[in-house]
Amino acid sequence: MAVLEKFKIVTTYNEVYDITKMVKETVAKSGVKEGICIVHNMHSTAGLAVFSPWDPDGFADLDDEIRRLVPTRIDFKHQHDTPQDAAGHIKSALLGVTLNFIVHEGALLIGGSQGLYFLEFDGPRNREFYVKVIADER
Secondary structure, eight states, X not given: OEEEEEEEEEEOTTOXXXXXXXXXXXXXXXXXXXXXXXEEEOOTTEEEEEXXXXXXXXXXXXXXXXXXXXXXXXTOSOOSSOHHHHHHHHHHHHHOSEEEEEEETTEEOOOTTOEEEEEESSOSEEEEEEEEEEEOOO
């Protein structure tokens, strides 16, 4: 058994969106007791991350470090779109577009200090991401 759910969000440049509740609810509604959950972002200028939700300033630190590692600049070799877009592609590739989790006893197995986040590196955009829950067939 597998369940696939599509979510749509409207983003703004450089924002972080908490998708934890949506993913947890999808797992609960799926009826899967043991299996895996895959969260997948279909975009090349946005990423997914597991991060602590407890201190909102943590997101500022994450953003500062991402910008430090990949600043928006005009000397990127690929210039199909804006420098912001070029930087977004690199940020997305570094953070990744897919997260995998264990489903145990009908719930998403994540730590108490872990949240799931969609990070916009370009935008504003109409975005979508998918959550697939797959039952262990044993």
